[in-house]
Amino acid sequence: MSYVPRRAFEPRDRIEKVVISCPTCEIALPNGTRRCPMCQRNLAVPVRLIGGAAVLLLVLLLFGFLRYSGRIKNKVDALAVTPPDVLAATQTLVAGSPMVKNPTGFSSLSQTSLEHWDGRRWRVSGYFDSRTEAGAAMRTLYFAVVQYNGRTWDLEDLQLQNVEVSPAGTGRK
Numbered sequence: 727m728s729y730v731p732r733r734a735f736e737p738r739d740r741i742e743k744v745v746i747s748c749p750t751c752e753i754a755l756p757n758g759t760r761r762c763p764m765c766q767r768n769l770a771v772p773v774r775l776i777g778g779a780a781v782l783l784l785v786l787l788l789f790g791f792l793r794y795s796g797r798i799k800n801k802v803d804a805l806a807v808t809p810p811d812v813l814a815a816t817q818t819l820v821a822g823s824p825m826v827k828n829p830t831g832f833s834s835l836s837q838t839s840l841e842h843w844d845g846r847r848w849r850v851s852g853y854f855d856s857r858t859e860a861g862a863a864m865r866t867l868y869f870a871v872v873q874y875n876g877r878t879w880d881l882e883d884l885q886l887q888n889v890e891v892s893p894a895g896t897g898r899k
């Protein structure tokens with residue numbers, strides 16, 4: 727009977743030493759090798775870490791892009807005006823028109839018809855009250871076309887129609 731030491735078949739020392747390999751050359755190298763002797767690749771920084779850094783960079787870029795596009799979206803939304811915006815702008819423009827003298831009140835949103843035309847134009851139909859020189863209360867229908875260029879409002883068209891005149895001293899104050 728021959729006795730073969732178990733150790734001869736399990737070169738543990740060598741296996742434990744050869745633990746890393748060059749990802750490019752796929753050759754086994756002793757643990758702690760900093761640079762691959764074949765391709766000179768730096769092995770000190772694990773590939774997994776580089777991959778992780780790349781993913782992190784990608785995520786940061788994505789976040790940056792999302793924030794940037796969010797800002798663009800906010801800009802676009804700023805151009806989208808609400809019906810109260812349209813009404814307020816129209817009332818200011820109508821009140822400032824030389825055709826309109828001393829308006830005392832405007833029709834509310836529910837009493838006004840807003841029609842969104844192409845892009846940034848609205849047709850606004852409502853009324854305003856005013857007083858004649860004699861002091862009578864007068865209600866006037868207005869039909870305005872207003873335009874918003876993203877910053878300022880313009881009165882494109884204004885038509886007025888007097889519908890009701892109360893005698894002086896009576897009616898609305």
Ligand SMILES: [Zn+2]
Binds near residue numbers: 750751752767
């Ligand atoms: Zn290599």
